[in-house]
Amino acid sequence: MTAPLxxxxxxxFRELPKVELHCHLLGTVQRATLTDWVxxxxxxxxxxxxxxxxxxxxxxxxxxxxxxxxxxxxxxSAEDLARLTREYLAAAAAxxxxxxxxxxxxxxxxxxxxxxxxxxxxxxxxxxxxxxRTLGIVGRLVPAIxxxxxxxxxxxxVQWVVAERCDEVPGIGIDYREVDRPPELxxxxxxxxxxxxxxxxxxxxxxxxxxxxxxxxxxxxxxxRIDHGYTALDDADFCRRxxxxxxxxxxxxxxxxxxRTLAPERWAPDHPIRxxxxxxxxxxxxxxxxxxxxxxxxxxxxxxxxxxxxxVDDLRGFMLNGIDGAWIDAATRARWRHDWSAExxxxxxx
Numbered sequence: 001m002t003a004p005l006x007x008x009x010x011x012x013f014r015e016l017p018k019v020e021l022h023c024h025l026l027g028t029v030q031r032a033t034l035t036d037w038v039x040x041x042x043x044x045x046x047x048x049x050x051x052x053x054x055x056x057x058x059x060x061x062x063x064x065x066x067x068x069x070x071x072x073x074x075x076x077s078a079e080d081l082a083r084l085t086r087e088y089l090a091a092a093a094a095x096x097x098x099x100x101x102x103x104x105x106x107x108x109x110x111x112x113x114x115x116x117x118x119x120x121x122x123x124x125x126x127x128x129x130x131x132x133r134t135l136g137i138v139g140r141l142v143p144a145i146x147x148x149x150x151x152x153x154x155x156x157x158v159q160w161v162v163a164e165r166c167d168e169v170p171g172i173g174i175d176y177r178e179v180d181r182p183p184e185l186x187x188x189x190x191x192x193x194x195x196x197x198x199x200x201x202x203x204x205x206x207x208x209x210x211x212x213x214x215x216x217x218x219x220x221x222x223x224x225r226i227d228h229g230y231t232a233l234d235d236a237d238f239c240r241r242x243x244x245x246x247x248x249x250x251x252x253x254x255x256x257x258x259x260r261t262l263a264p265e266r267w268a269p270d271h272p273i274r275x276x277x278x279x280x281x282x283x284x285x286x287x288x289x290x291x292x293x294x295x296x297x298x299x300x301x302x303x304x305x306x307x308x309x310x311x312v313d314d315l316r317g318f319m320l321n322g323i324d325g326a327w328i329d330a331a332t333r334a335r336w337r338h339d340w341s342a343e344x345x346x347x348x349x350x
Contacts, residue, residue: 008305014298015347016315017340019322020092020100020286022227022250024144024175025081025124026067027289028088028102037074045069056294058264063256063292064177071108078115078123085127085139091290093137095297098336099326100139103173106160107146107153117143117160125168140327142201145174145189147181154189162196170327171199173227178209183216190221199224199327201250205231207257211238218247225250225325230258230272233279243280248325251276251283253303254293268307277314284322316344 031054038045053066075081081104092100104124109115121141128139143161145154154174161172172193174186183202193200202217206228214232217223225248226232232239232249242249251273258271268274276283285300287293295303304310304318323336 010298010302012347013301013305015096016301016319017336017343018095018097018297018301018319019284019326020097020102020297021225021248021284021322021325022252022286022288023088023092023100023102024067024289025084025088025102025104026070027063027292028084028091029066029070030087030091030291033083033087034070034074037070037080041074041076043069043073045073053292054294056292058259063289066292067105067176067289068108068112071105071112075109075113075115078119080113081109081115081120082123082127085124086131088290089127089131089137089139090135092297093131093135097137097297098340099328100137101142101170101327102139103142103144103175105146105175106143107149107157111149117157118164121164121166121169125166128168139168141169142171142173143169145172145186146176147174147178147186147203148176151185151188154186155192158189158192158196158198161198162192165196171201171224173201173203175203175227178203178205178207178213182209182213183221187220190223194222201225201227203227205229206255208261211235214238218242224327228252228255229281230255230276232281233272233275236279239279239281243282246282246324248321249276249281249283250286250325252286252288252293253300253307254288254295256293268309271308273304274308277310277317282321282325284318284325312348316341316348319344 106117109120124141131137131139145157190200200223202223204217204226205214211231211234214229215238227250229249262270285304287295287297287300323333
């Protein structure tokens with residue numbers, strides 16, 4: 001870790017060129033949008049409950065209840081997914097996110113919202129094209145397995161992705177609550193994704209779950225990167241292997257689990273994100289559920305300095321880690337590494 005930065009204007013962090021690799025589409029829902037849908041659907045969700053969705057106290061509750069409410073009560077058409085996509089990418093572009101891969105849970109949309117995979121993907125991809133055309137941000141969709149559903153549902157979801165394969169959908173992930181839902185349950189779905197040439201990632205080691213979940217995701221599911229992965233630190237030999245491989249961990253500075261379980265005065269000193277680079281792990285900061293976490297891409301990068309004490313050289317490394325972990329072609333990766341490094345150095349000099 002380099003020496004921590006003393007004082008830098010927020011504009012420095014905003015203007016950093018960024019990729020975003022760990023963000024859930026439903027977790028980007030803006031309060032005005034959610035309120036519109038509650039009124040439209042005449043859903044039994046009060047103004048006070050809407051307010052509670054957007055309150056993040058000292059010991060925040062999880063956001064999964066909001067995501068389930070969206071699926072089960074509020075979203076009813078592919079256009080709803082397109083609206084979320086347009087609003088998220090516009091918000092991200094305002095923080096100099098140039099490339100964003102974001103998760104969408106097709107099983108919940110099909111089962112609870114009545115949105116078929118083909119229709120949802122088409123609407124989201126059209127919104128991606130619009131954002132690239134008007135805002136210059138490149139967006140990519142990562143359908144995610146609902147780990148609270150069955151392995152059969154997971155396999156079906158990957159079959160949908162394979163059947164509707166397109167360039168804007170480079171791979172799959174897995175999300176929702178990890179407790180009692182270890183990665184090995186979904187080995188068949190991941191094997192199908194690999195055979196189809198899809199990239200893969202997985203949430204693991206997120207809710208204080210054992211480091212062996214991360215190992216299973218890496219060694220059995222054979223993922224290309226890990227989302228969260230904090231408990232990998234609990235086994236030094238496994239950490240070393242991840243470091244040697246250069247595996248990317250897409251971390252979330254606003255992760256709810258550690259805000260709930262660590263004492264306020266120990267949260268920043270004891271947070272595993274602080275220790276991961278010292279263990280040789282490659283990390284990259286992300287927003288996860290930005291509107292529900294009360295964080296922007298700029299804010300996520302700020303927290304790496306203000307809360308975890310990283311320095312300017314660390315930030316440059318995190319930026320390059322994100323480019324290296326992005327599911328882009330080699331020529332684009334090389335160009336961005338060159339151009340963004342030069343841009344970072346100009347910002348640093350200024």
